Amino acid sequence: MTRRERAYALMQAGQVDLVGAFEKADSKATFQPYTWERPGGGGGTAMTLTDGGVFEKAGVNVSAVHGARVPDSLAGAHPGTEGKPFFATGISMVLHPQNPYVPAFHANYRYFEIGEEGEQNDIWWFGGGADMTPSYAFEEDIGHFHKTLKNQCERHSQADYKTMKETCDKYFYIKHRSEMRGVGGIFFDALSKPGTGDWEADLAFQKDGIETIREAYLPIIERRKNVSYGEREKEWQLYRRGRYVEFNLVYDRGTLFGLQTSGNIEAILMSLPPYAHWAFNHSPEPGSDEAKLLEVLQPRDWV
Amino acid sequence: MTRRERAYALMQAGQVDLVGAFEKADSKATFQPYTWERPGGGGGTAMTLTDGGVFEKAGVNVSAVHGARVPDSLAGAHPGTEGKPFFATGISMVLHPQNPYVPAFHANYRYFEIGEEGEQNDIWWFGGGADMTPSYAFEEDIGHFHKTLKNQCERHSQADYKTMKETCDKYFYIKHRSEMRGVGGIFFDALSKPGTGDWEADLAFQKDGIETIREAYLPIIERRKNVSYGEREKEWQLYRRGRYVEFNLVYDRGTLFGLQTSGNIEAILMSLPPYAHWAFNHSPEPGSDEAKLLEVLQPRDWV
Numbered sequence: 001m002t003r004r005e006r007a008y009a010l011m012q013a014g015q016v017d018l019v020g021a022f023e024k025a026d027s028k029a030t031f032q033p034y035t036w037e038r039p040g041g042g043g044g045t046a047m048t049l050t051d052g053g054v055f056e057k058a059g060v061n062v063s064a065v066h067g068a069r070v071p072d073s074l075a076g077a078h079p080g081t082e083g084k085p086f087f088a089t090g091i092s093m094v095l096h097p098q099n100p101y102v103p104a105f106h107a108n109y110r111y112f113e114i115g116e117e118g119e120q121n122d123i124w125w126f127g128g129g130a131d132m133t134p135s136y137a138f139e140e141d142i143g144h145f146h147k148t149l150k151n152q153c154e155r156h157s158q159a160d161y162k163t164m165k166e167t168c169d170k171y172f173y174i175k176h177r178s179e180m181r182g183v184g185g186i187f188f189d190a191l192s193k194p195g196t197g198d199w200e201a202d203l204a205f206q207k208d209g210i211e212t213i214r215e216a217y218l219p220i221i222e223r224r225k226n227v228s229y230g231e232r233e234k235e236w237q238l239y240r241r242g243r244y245v246e247f248n249l250v251y252d253r254g255t256l257f258g259l260q261t262s263g264n265i266e267a268i269l270m271s272l273p274p275y276a277h278w279a280f281n282h283s284p285e286p287g288s289d290e291a292k293l294l295e296v297l298q299p300r301d302w303v
Numbered sequence: 304m305t306r307r308e309r310a311y312a313l314m315q316a317g318q319v320d321l322v323g324a325f326e327k328a329d330s331k332a333t334f335q336p337y338t339w340e341r342p343g344g345g346g347g348t349a350m351t352l353t354d355g356g357v358f359e360k361a362g363v364n365v366s367a368v369h370g371a372r373v374p375d376s377l378a379g380a381h382p383g384t385e386g387k388p389f390f391a392t393g394i395s396m397v398l399h400p401q402n403p404y405v406p407a408f409h410a411n412y413r414y415f416e417i418g419e420e421g422e423q424n425d426i427w428w429f430g431g432g433a434d435m436t437p438s439y440a441f442e443e444d445i446g447h448f449h450k451t452l453k454n455q456c457e458r459h460s461q462a463d464y465k466t467m468k469e470t471c472d473k474y475f476y477i478k479h480r481s482e483m484r485g486v487g488g489i490f491f492d493a494l495s496k497p498g499t500g501d502w503e504a505d506l507a508f509q510k511d512g513i514e515t516i517r518e519a520y521l522p523i524i525e526r527r528k529n530v531s532y533g534e535r536e537k538e539w540q541l542y543r544r545g546r547y548v549e550f551n552l553v554y555d556r557g558t559l560f561g562l563q564t565s566g567n568i569e570a571i572l573m574s575l576p577p578y579a580h581w582a583f584n585h586s587p588e589p590g591s592d593e594a595k596l597l598e599v600l601q602p603r604d605w606v
Contacts, residue, residue, distance in 0.1 A: 249552035
């Protein structure tokens with residue numbers, strides 16, 4: 001198998017595995033496939049679940065696209081790639097739970113290759129990360145999440161948790177609200193500088209990243225999914241989801257890139273929550289559980 | 304009174320008048336004031352209403368801001384204004400109704416002045432427009448709306464309905480969905496080319512525009528506000544409001560300008576709906592009332 005075939009196979013295996021794990025956690029609804037083609041080359045399959053026992057909306061998308069010329073926005077960030085053929089494959093997922101005490105989760109792991117397939121001087125890199133967006137702050141959950149990701153990084157000599165954590169904090173920042181979208185996690189644009197890394201070692205990190213999602217997120221679901229809640233907590237969750245929408249539509253590079261290059265609109269906007277709420281000039285009562293969330297939306301050491 | 308004082312007074316009078324008219328139409332809730340200051344100079348007052356009899360969320364904002372240097376984005380669109388002092392005042396409003404059969408409404412009328420106050424060679428212009436966003440298409444309502452705006456334009460020799468209607472159709476276009484946000488109306492970046500028009504005549508058009516909102520929108524509210532609806536229609540309204548959010552956060556120049564220049568975030572995002580819904584790969588059944596909406600979201604002659 002070629003590198004790109006192996007990377008694509010990793011994403012597909014991850015999708016099968018995680019869809020199974022999320023269905024088991026949900027215990028009510030199942031994922032449905034939606035396959036799309038990219039006019040310029042390639043396509044993908046989004047697996048989506050709606051109105052489940054645990055998840056209100058969940059999606060796991062795998063894509064593999066290619067083209068004769070690197071898109072401008074990608075070439076701009078990676079000098080030396082201009083005008084060359086490209087290949088990109090990735091897995092991305094967003095989970096919006098029913099219960100306001102269960103945090104939303106997002107992860108994506110991706111692989112880029114510049115040049116014709118099989119060229120020995122290919123420029124390639126892996127990117128991605130995982131982050132969590134609670135509506136209520138449980139320091140125990142956030143600590144577990146970060147600790148698990150830190151352990152993942154420590155299993156690979158090329159991965160530095162501290163750097164990836166800081167990159168994540170910076171990336172998921174909603175400037176106009178002066179707060180992070182959630183409590184962060186890890187994020188990296190290129191695991192090794194394009195063309196310089198150990199391909200096998202970097203693939204192994206991506207594999208570990210996809211596999212670690214179970215350990216990082218599922219125990220938190222189990223701990224919170226049966227906590228009872230009322231209208232107040234649901235309203236707050238919907239209000240916080242408004243921030244999620246604001247981040248994704250105003251700042252998220254992947255979303256904007258997709259919209260600008262006429263990608264598959266359903267797969268791109270799969271990340272948006274099922275319901276969101278905006279209230280004028282709303283701020284939670286000082287000292288309330290809702291107000292406590294705002295404290296964890298600023299960068300902090302969690303491990 | 305100076306020109307800028309007269310323009311500001313027009314916006315303030317419009318706010319008082321329209322808040323009164325919308326409260327009367329709502330017959331349950333009242334508007335509450337929220338006053339904000341702009342660190343760079345000036346400020347505004349947003350009047351907002353939540354969970355009324357007719358309106359789920361409504362806001363009418365008036366602002367008057369000034370500064371020593373024209374913001375870059377404004378100067379870029381108006382050569383010759385770079386580095387000069389500026390003054391801007393405007394009224395903007397967004398009404399999101401409870402009943403899915405009542406369309407949402409948006410309008411804004413604004414005035415820009417470049418240079419020191421009272422200079423005879425001031426560069427000035429008026430901009431704005433009004434547009435409507437139904438969830439269900441009633442051709443009678445859309446026709447009435449456009450006919451009323453056309454009559455408004457015909458009362459002023461410098462205003463061309465056809466041009467303003469086309470500008471509106473182009474502006475409120477959601478590229479990634481290949482559809483308009485709503486059924487349009489009128490929109491103009493500058494009523495007369497900056498510095499060239501008849502100030503009194505242009506002010507009179509703005510005044511007429513603000514006054515015409517009653518005639519254009521209120522009869523439609525009266526006609527539809529008591530039509531009974533169920534969960535299906537409400538879900539569809541919330542789903543359509545998702546498009547409203549997508550347009551405002553991805554494309555609307557006023558919103559993006561505000562976010563980038565650290566304007567008052569509550570006043571800027573006042574336009575967002577109270578609740579919105581996203582469903583994966585949703586499309587209405589062919590022949591349904593929901594599907595009929597999609598037909599009117601492409602440019603069409605309405606008068």
